[in-house]
Amino acid sequence: MPTTMSSDTGAAPLAYGERMPTIADVAREAGVAPSTVSYVLSGKRTISAETRARVEAGIARLGYRPNAGARALASASTKIVGLVVPLRTDVNVPVIMQFVAAITVECRRHDYDVLLLTKDEGPEAVSRVVQGSMADAIIVMDVEADEPRLESLRGTGFPVVLIGVPDSPGEFACVDLDFAAAARVCVERLAGLGHTHVSLLGATPAVYDRGTSYALRFRAGFEEAARSLGVSGSVHAVGADHREVESVLDRLLHDEPEVTGLVVHNEAALSPLLQSLRAAGREVPEGMSVVALCPDDIAETQAVPLDAVSIPATDVGRRAVELAMSQLRGEPTVQELLPPHLTVRGSAVPPRRG
Amino acid sequence: MPTTMSSDTGAAPLAYGERMPTIADVAREAGVAPSTVSYVLSGKRTISAETRARVEAGIARLGYRPNAGARALASASTKIVGLVVPLRTDVNVPVIMQFVAAITVECRRHDYDVLLLTKDEGPEAVSRVVQGSMADAIIVMDVEADEPRLESLRGTGFPVVLIGVPDSPGEFACVDLDFAAAARVCVERLAGLGHTHVSLLGATPAVYDRGTSYALRFRAGFEEAARSLGVSGSVHAVGADHREVESVLDRLLHDEPEVTGLVVHNEAALSPLLQSLRAAGREVPEGMSVVALCPDDIAETQAVPLDAVSIPATDVGRRAVELAMSQLRGEPTVQELLPPHLTVRGSAVPPRRG
DNA sequence: GGAAGTTGTCGAAGCGCTTCGACTGTGACA
DNA sequence: TGTCACAGTCGAAGCGCTTCGACAACTTCC
Incomplete structure (x- = not known):
């Protein structure tokens, strides 16, 4: 040994x-x-x-x-994993950190170090690292539907794990929360309580425009679930800004007064949303039921603790590293969607009979 | 060329x-x-x-x-900077990300890549990287007053840059916001408006217990400034939790009713604090003046835009890399404290006469 | 018109490690 | 008692790059 x-x-x-x-x-x-x-x-x-x-x-x-360099040269293995992180982003930053933390810790458990790459650098960062033999594998966060960073890797067999699922994953290994199922769980929760008109408050418009994979999957899951459960479901993109949240909410309450339940996929908007709801006399949960997709700690520390599907950042991160290691052992790539878990905290109740 | x-x-x-x-x-x-x-x-x-x-x-x-390994071996230079990041932390995570982003971008401008190390790993991570020649320089974030991660480096001359200032920086290069001066600016702002009783709402108690350098320097600066400006200044550590913020505030309003101005050094507590103040009938700024130390975007997006000294994460990060590069060129180490800048947004006004 | 540079290129010697084949004992087995 | 297998060790050949000294072919300059 x-x-x-x-x-x-x-x-x-x-x-x-x-x-x-x-x-x-x-x-x-x-x-x-x-x-x-x-x-x-x-x-x-x-x-x-x-x-x-x-x-x-x-x-x-x-x-x-x-000496790491000498070792890498002689053994053709660097003991380094490249990690592509979105730094400037509309995605919730603490969640990203959770991913990074989990990945880093898990890499160390396997005796690997982590080379930090930024999404901003684009495909060039990936090819620099791969072609320069700076890492043995690459993990890519914040994958978009159409993922340009990966083109140079297709067909090379270089170990890659995506966090998120692009339109054509092809040969690449992927892990992520099953966002479609998560959306379904949220809608089911509301529908199960008797709500017939629900609304999705989603991410910043830019996130959808960019084709961010998980946001699109959640939205699609929401729409599909609403349809199959026979409830009406409208969708609204929301920025994180206090004022914007307020205006979107005002419009929603005005244009769709029949809506009694909200599904929120936007951590940053939660706190202003709850404030605005209270200001509008629609206190949660009596005046409006809310189910969120967000990290547990955020759900717990809101003014009203929220029913929420948590984002299993730690599990996903750990799993991503495991998939990378399995590829290094020569095992085939797989695509994995983790099942959602809803924690009930009391922010959703049956709608008031009108 | x-x-x-x-x-x-x-x-x-x-x-x-x-x-x-x-x-x-x-x-x-x-x-x-x-x-x-x-x-x-x-x-x-x-x-x-x-x-x-x-x-x-x-x-x-x-x-x-x-090939990076061969190059490193032959040239005795890896073109990699090690970055020690606090992952699980009481420090505001988005701020950490700003540092990381700035450092990464600046490193790339100098044709360096970044190896991600976690504070959790302790001194072992630093010595692994240094002794294994995995990096040419190391940048350490979230420096504590008594910094154990650096002992193994003292006297080696290995290029190190600290973000933060430990008790005995000695030979190490340091950069940071001048937190003492920042506190002074905050107190001066309130004192200048006529406040005679101000209070510091600081970080989680754990941050002080841990000896976190910047928190201590800010607190010391606050106390010193209050003394020299002839205003009374009490200090309270505050957790990020909604309920805790509320209870600390209630106690403060009760025990020190003469306090008309708050200096807040705790991003996470800002939003709950403003809510609690409103709930207590002490709307900002009429009922209570508030000056914060926090990133600009946070100051701007609060329910009441805040007078704040911003945390120049980008500048500090960039400067850290520059100092590392200068050491690689053989230049001597320096300690640098960046001057604070207060942006007035209207959350502080003269106290009600009364 | 030879000494003294310049400029542009080459060859070879490492950098510090891993790994392969070879070698030496030693005990097991027939 | 010879043969095998195996445990334990060594030496040498790279891995792909940088860098140093050498050198040929030109310029310059007195």
Whole structure:
């Protein structure tokens, strides 16, 4: 079994610029060949307990760490995963952070590090990393319906995992919440309580225009569910701004007074929405039922705790890394949609009989 | 001058696993020595226009990219900056993202990539990266007063930039907003309007307990400014939770009814605070003046737009990268505190006479 | 018209690691 | 007692790049 390196070797800190100890130094120190040190580290060949001990002692004494570049060059594996993150975005930033956190933690569990790429850089970032052999796999967040970042990878077999599902995933592995099912669950909740007129308050118009995969899937799921459950369902894109939320709501209450239930897919709009509803005399849940798609902590900390389908960012992130690792082992790619879970907190009740 | 590589070389996409073209392939293609190709790429020696053209054509034809590992090994430079990010945190997440975005973008401008490290991993992450030569420099966010992540780097001369200022920065370069000055500006604003009793609503108690550098500096600046301006200034740590904000406010209004101005250093508490103030009949600004330290977009999108000192995340992030680059050029380290800027939006007015 | 640069190119020596084949014991087995 | 298998170790050949010194072919300059 391979030797684990601890952070605190007790070795004298090496001044930077001073030559770092190499595998040859360790070998000399332990009185063995460099290859033997390598095998102690990798565990790829049997080593006698005694030799192993001498080598490990040498490693500790010198504070040795293998040079990542040399290792990558010789082994053709970088132990790095590239992660494409949307930085400036209409997507809820804390949710993105949850994804990033989960992915990073899970990568470390597999002894991988994470190279941060930005969506802003476009396809160029992906090809730089892949063609320069900077990473062994790539995880792409915030996938759009028509995903330009991936064209250069099609047909190369390079391990890729998408968080989100583009129109033609093709050979690429994907993971995501099943947004269509999530929308259905939300509508079912309201319909089950007796609501017959519901409305979706969705993301910023820009998100739909950009073809953001999950937003489109949620909207489609909403419309489909409304249809099949026989309730009327209108859709409204909403910006995050206080005033905009208020104006959209005012219009909705005016144009569609029959609406008694809202499905909200827009974390940022939740808090202003609840305020505006109260201001309009439509206190939640008596005056309006609300079901949201948002992280649990947001649902819980609203003025009225919300019935919500949570965004399983941690699960999705972890799963994305697992799918990447499985591809590195040569296993085939898969597409995975995680089932939604609705937590009832009391923001939806049967509509008032009119 | 070095050749710039474009993303779209027009070369046939190489199947992954198929051998990537090497510098030797390009050399053969162009009928020159590998070293010549290298010099075309780096611009470190003069090359005739004709040879350069042949080499560039070869590069384009083969879709060649230098192998990052080989390059790092041979040149002892990775073109990677390590970035230690606090992932799970009481700090405002969108602000962290702004830092990360600014740093990433600026790194790319300098042709560097970013390796994502988490604060959770502790000192081990830093030494892994430094000793394994995975990066040429490290930027550390969310620095604490007593910073354990850096011990292993002291005295090594490895390029480090801290965002925040620990108790003993010593040899390390630091950048940050001048939080003490920012607090002073806030207090001055209120004192200048005639307020004589002000209060600081600060971060979660945990942030202070942890010794988070900027929170402590802001608090110290607040107390010092209140003292020197002759106003009374009390300090209250506040969690982000709706109910907690409300209870802290109730207690404050009850115990210190003379307070007419609040300085808020807690983005998450702003929105609940404004609600609670209104609920308590202390509408902003007539019933209570508020000055915040928060990002501009948050100050602008509150129910009442807030007078605020903005957090110059983009500037700080960019500057951090610049300081890292300057260290890579061998220049000495510096400590930099960016001056605060207060934007007046109308949430602070003279106190009611009374 | 030779000494003294310049300019443009090449070849070879690494950078520090992994990995393959080869080698040496040693015990098991016949 | 010879043969095999296997555990344990070594040496050497790369991985793909940068960089240094060398060198040929020109210019310049007195």
